[in-house]
Amino acid sequence: MVTCTSCGKPIAPGSESTKFLCPNCGEMQIKRDGKCRKFGRLYKCPKCSFQGP
Numbered sequence: 001m002v003t004c005t006s007c008g009k010p011i012a013p014g015s016e017s018t019k020f021l022c023p024n025c026g027e028m029q030i031k032r033d034g035k036c037r038k039f040g041r042l043y044k045c046p047k048c049s050f051q052g053p
Contacts, residue, residue, distance in 0.1 A: 005043040006036035024050035 016034030
């Protein structure tokens, strides 16, 4: 199962989540659940350590 990059919790299929490539390195896919998106919780790229809201 896919997990949220911000909080590490599993992301259920069909939930209000998003996925995108890291804006810094463009290589790693960042996945965020609806709550982390809504509250602007930080995420950290596992490859380049870029942090963003």
